[in-house]
Amino acid sequence: MMLNFPNRSRSYDGAAKRVRFVGYDGTFQIPFSIEVGALLKIVPLIDTEEKCLAAFDAARVPILDAAQKAYARCDKSFYVLTEADLR
Numbered sequence: 661m662m663l664n665f666p667n668r669s670r671s672y673d674g675a676a677k678r679v680r681f682v683g684y685d686g687t688f689q690i691p692f693s694i695e696v697g698a699l700l701k702i703v704p705l706i707d708t709e710e711k712c713l714a715a716f717d718a719a720r721v722p723i724l725d726a727a728q729k730a731y732a733r734c735d736k737s738f739y740v741l742t743e744a745d746l747r
Contacts, residue, residue, distance in 0.1 A: 663690065663731045665724050670716055672709040678740065679716045683727055692727050694741040701743060722746055 663683045670681040678693035696712055703715040716723065726745040 663728050665727075668720075670713060672712050674709065679712055681716075681723075681727075683724075683731065685731070690731060690739070691737075692730075692739045692741065694723055694726075694745075695743070698741060698743040698746055701746060719746075 663685050665681070665683050667682055667684075670679050672678075673680055673693065676693070677696040679696070679699065680691065680693045683690040683692060694716065696706055699706055699712060699715040699719070702719045703711055706712050706715060723741065723746070726741050727739065730739050730741060730745060
């Protein structure tokens with residue numbers, strides 16, 4: 661099956677400094693997150709939850725592309741994307 665992202669929701673995890681989102685492989689929910697450091701490539705100054713979520717929204721397409729590539733590389737129960745994944 662192909663990984664897809666029908667749910668546009670995302671949330672900020674301040675403790676882990678990540679933005680969380682979910683993909684689906686058929687009926688299986690696949691949790692993802694992206695480090696705030698990776699989002700700094702898009703918005704140089706991220707000092708609030710709103711800016712982190714806005715940066716995620718601005719780069720949704722490349723982030724979801726990176727998530728699909730990470731998912732295709734290996735089978736995990738949770739994926740954390742980093743700056744290297746966005747290259």
